Amino acid sequence: MSPETPPLAVDIDGTLTDDRRALNPRVIPVIRNWPERVVVATGKAMPFPIALCEFLGIERTVIAENGGVVFVESTDRLELVGDKAAADAVAAAYRDQGYDLGFGTVDLANRWRETEIVVQIDQPVAPLEVLAEDHGLVVLDTGYAYHVTDPSVDKGTGLETVCAELDHEPGDFLAVGDSENDAQLFDVAGESVAVANADPTARERADRVTEASYADGFLEAVAPYRE
Incomplete structure (x- = not known):
């Protein structure tokens, strides 16, 4: 049964x-x-x-x-729930350092996000983690992307x-x-x-x-x- x-x-x-x-x-x-x-x-x-x-x-x-x-x-x-402005600031700073989110110009991975941003898994993660910490966020590795997200x-x-x-x-x-x-x-x-x-x-x-x-x-x- x-x-x-x-x-x-x-x-x-x-x-x-x-x-x-x-x-x-x-x-x-x-x-x-x-x-x-x-x-x-x-x-x-x-x-x-x-x-x-x-x-x-x-x-x-x-x-x-x-x-x-x-x-x-x-x-x-x-x-x-989440600080999207902080996540967007991380993305902007990451680009300013010469990196790319990795999803192309249209960026369907981030286009409709409301609380976080994601970065392609083949992009450098160490500078992303530093920037996220500076903005009170964390980087979550799901195996498919790096998510810059609210730790709460x-x-x-x-x-x-x-x-x-x-x-x-x-x-x-x-x-x-x-x-x-x-x-x-x-x-x-x-x-x-x-x-x-x-x-x-x-x-x-x-x-x-x-x-x-x-x-x-x-x-x-x-x-x-x-x-």
Whole structure:
């Protein structure tokens, strides 16, 4: 007999995707048919998880920008936490030192961000960390980008904000992820699972680690609730 299905908080990149960040179609029916609430928790700007929920056909309850942005559709609540002016100042100073954010002229990675900025993972991180510290911010390495963000927010505080709007506690949730930015989410969730490709911080903070990687790891993580 399967255990009672919990609400689900799930990362996108590296968790619902393959190693090229393409969504694995096998996760679609699982999330669409999940019988409890699903919260999409990501480092991406809000339009990306909102679009994912839209196309999956689920309620738009999202944590974006590593907790800096939280939207709960059922209560029409949008919360923004973070010093975007300071993050923009870091980006400007980084460019003044001769570096580049690395996402091209249009820069879709930063175009819709409201609380932080991101820098391509192949750009120098040491000067970025110095500039971030000078502005009271931190650099978070998600494995996909460097996020210059407010140290007071994370995916864990994001889930707490979601739960304050809804009839849930963070401890009710199953959380699945793969990166350092999922660790605080794991800390507050009732059960946490890192997929096999997860970084050391996520693996250490998770209750269990799957044998499979990427989306196959997600499917393994939720399998006990689907049997």
